[in-house]
Amino acid sequence: MSTEQNEIREFQQERTYAPGAGPMNAAEVDAFLAAPDSNWLLKLSVLKEDGWPAICPLWYTWKGGAFWVVGRKRNEWVQDLKREPRCAVCIEEGEHPRIRKVLAQCTAEIIEGPRVAEGSQWLPVAEEMATRYIGPDGPEQLAPSHGWERYLVKLTPRDGKLTTWQGADWARRYFEPGQRPDLEAKAR
Numbered sequence: 001m002s003t004e005q006n007e008i009r010e011f012q013q014e015r016t017y018a019p020g021a022g023p024m025n026a027a028e029v030d031a032f033l034a035a036p037d038s039n040w041l042l043k044l045s046v047l048k049e050d051g052w053p054a055i056c057p058l059w060y061t062w063k064g065g066a067f068w069v070v071g072r073k074r075n076e077w078v079q080d081l082k083r084e085p086r087c088a089v090c091i092e093e094g095e096h097p098r099i100r101k102v103l104a105q106c107t108a109e110i111i112e113g114p115r116v117a118e119g120s121q122w123l124p125v126a127e128e129m130a131t132r133y134i135g136p137d138g139p140e141q142l143a144p145s146h147g148w149e150r151y152l153v154k155l156t157p158r159d160g161k162l163t164t165w166q167g168a169d170w171a172r173r174y175f176e177p178g179q180r181p182d183l184e185a186k187a188r
Contacts, residue, residue: 004028008027022165022167022171023163024100032091036132040089040092041059042057042059042060043090044077044087048080048082054077054095058071061125066155067089068153069153070108070153071153072149073150074079079152081153086108099166099167103160104155105158107155109155115150116146116148119154121148122152130142
C-alpha cells in the first residue's frame with residue numbers, strides 16, 4: 001500500500017463541482033468509519049425470503065476491516081442474514097461540503113447468539129456503540145437490557161466491493177468527453 005493510502009489528507013474543495021472531491025484512501029476510510037464522535041447510522045440492506053430487499057438503520061462499529069452490529073433475538077434482519085448472508089451497507093455523512101460516504105457489498109457472519117450479555121462477545125461492542133451514539137453514560141443506559149438475548153454479527157466487505165467518496169462532485173466516469181476538462185486533465 002502506498003504512503004498516500006496510509007495518510008489522512010486535508011480535505012479541500014472550494015465549491016461544488018470543483019477539484020477536491022474523489023475517493024477516500026484506506027486511512028481516510030478507517031478514520032471516517034471509526035470516528036468516535038460520529039452518529040452516522042449503517043443502513044443494512046438484506047434480502048427477504050420472498051426476494052425483496054429490505055433496509056434497516058443500525059448502530060455499528062468498524063474494526064479490523066469489518067462492520068460489527070448487534071441484533072436483538074427477534075430482529076428480522078438477523079434471521080434474513082442467517083438464511084442469506086449476502087447484504088449491502090451504506091454509511092453517509094451529509095454535511096456539506098465533505099459529504100463522505102461508504103457503500104459495500106458484504107458477507108454476514110453470525111459470531112454469536114442469541115445470548116445474554118454476561119460473558120458475551122456482543123457486550124463490549126454494544127457498550128462501545130452506546131458510548132458513541134448516546135454518550136459517556138451509554139453503557140449504563142444499556143445495562144437494564146443485559147438479560148435480553150442478542151446476536152453479534154460481522155459484516156465483511158467483499159474484495160473490490162467497497163466504494164467511497166468525499167466531496168460535492170461527480171466521478172469522472174459520469175461525464176461525456178469535454179464536459180469537465182479539469183477532471184480529464186487530472187486523469188492524464
